[in-house]
Amino acid sequence: MKEVGKIWMNGKLVPFKDAKVHVLTHALHYSTAVFEGIRCYKTPKGSAIFRLPEHVERLFNSAKMYSMKMQYSEKQITDAIVKTVKASTLKECYIRPIAYYGYGKLGLTPTQNKVDMAIACWEWKMGESKAGKVSGARCKVSSWIRIDSTSQPMKAKAASNYSNAALARVEALEEGYDEAIMLNSEGKIAEGSAENIFVVKDEQILTPPPTSGILEGITRDSVIQIIEQNGGTVTETNLDREDLYIADEVFMTGTAAEVKSVTRIDHATIGNGKPGVITKALQKAFTDVAMGRDERFISWLKYV
Ligand SMILES: Cc1ncc(COP(=O)(O)O)c(C=O)c1O
Known part of the structure; x- marks a missing residue:
């Protein structure tokens, strides 16, 4: 993966290579995370994120289904996604917001831990997933x-x-x-x-x-x-x-x-x-x- 731009972690933009979590992060052991996959396309009128409100809404619905207490509002996450895309300097990218139970107590019950949030972007061009585009x-x-x-x-x-x-x-x-x-x-x-x-x-x-x-x-x-x-x-x-x-x-x-x-x-x-x-x-x-x-x-x- 090309390490470009910054990653938003709990409200701060940190350099890509420093965006790390502890090995005892709850989600790493118990899959207690919800996430999104969003695209930003390079259009003739500039970079544009595709159906951002719908993706943010799905993220919050996913979190709700798992009783996760989000520390940020939908508006804050929407703004943070736009900010992260800008900070990435990429014109075209894949955007990955993730909400996950973090580091603290390690046992099955996730709710003893805080819900952390990160947003990353990486380079991904239109039509990049080749299988199926040309030959099927x-x-x-x-x-x-x-x-x-x-x-x-x-x-x-x-x-x-x-x-x-x-x-x-x-x-x-x-x-x-x-x-x-x-x-x-x-x-x-x-x-x-x-x-x-x-x-x-x-x-x-x-x-x-x-x-x-x-x-x-x-x-x-x-x-x-x-x-x-x-x-x-x-x-x-x-x-x-x-x-x-x-x-x-x-x-x-x-x-x-x-x-x-x-x-x-x-x-x-x-x-x-x-x-x-x-x-x-x-x-x-x-x-x-x-x-x-x-x-x-x-x-x-x-x-x-
Ligand atoms: C299991 C599954 N089904 C369907 C989709 C397609 O969803 P979307 O069009 O929102 O990316 C995805 C991709 O996110 C997926 O992981």
């Missing part, structure tokens, strides 16, 4: 079942959700795939390890509902709104594994992935094995929105 990603339906809301709140973007996702990601990579697709405990399609998923069949666009145990992605919401504004519809419905194999197109959405095409799943070639027409149109539409070229969605950009 090859995905494996994971042998790991997505944990669900009967065990822990899946609507929270919590560190503890990611050991399950990381198992799926590593399994897929070790078997030569680019990404994993996870089923929920009912055998329905949930999501990728860090993306939501959409299927196109007979010109209908389908995606699993929030009740399938997914993170309600902000890119997922953006893509749904873009489709609707362009006169189309997206149907939220439970999908079976075989719906993937016989789909005309499959694509995934996420802050890191943006809109990525999936052209192979397990043994099956999706459609004609190339990124589909609808996927490509959405990739372009999403890029236009993120770059501030679509006036209808200009309020999604916070210029810094």
Whole structure:
């Protein structure tokens, strides 16, 4: 990682290399952290953070689901994110705010410790996640079942959700795939390890509902709104594994992935094995929105 700019830690901007925590930090042992992943894009009118209020709101909702007592307000964190992006000197970056139980007492009960907060930025350019952008990603339906809301709140973007996702990601990579697709405990399609998923069949666009145990992605919401504004519809419905194999197109959405095409799943070639027409149109539409070229969605950009 290139160490650029500063990292905001509990109200102070500290040099990147000095942004350290104690090895007995609670979250390191018990995954007691919630976080966000946000993008700042270099647009023709300057750097702009994509859907900042929605990300800050999700962070606070995640914290609430885990009864975390935040030391800062949503406004303070919003201001701190903008300040950190400016201090990074980066025109285009990934932003990672994280709230975590810190150093103090080390036992299971997290609430004996203070909730610390940090915000970091690192370089990340538009379209940098290559798999799926040009040739289409090859995905494996994971042998790991997505944990669900009967065990822990899946609507929270919590560190503890990611050991399950990381198992799926590593399994897929070790078997030569680019990404994993996870089923929920009912055998329905949930999501990728860090993306939501959409299927196109007979010109209908389908995606699993929030009740399938997914993170309600902000890119997922953006893509749904873009489709609707362009006169189309997206149907939220439970999908079976075989719906993937016989789909005309499959694509995934996420802050890191943006809109990525999936052209192979397990043994099956999706459609004609190339990124589909609808996927490509959405990739372009999403890029236009993120770059501030679509006036209808200009309020999604916070210029810094
Ligand atoms: C498990 C999971 N699902 C979906 C997403 C997509 O969410 P978003 O579009 O808000 O980045 C992410 C990425 O944050 C994720 O980690």
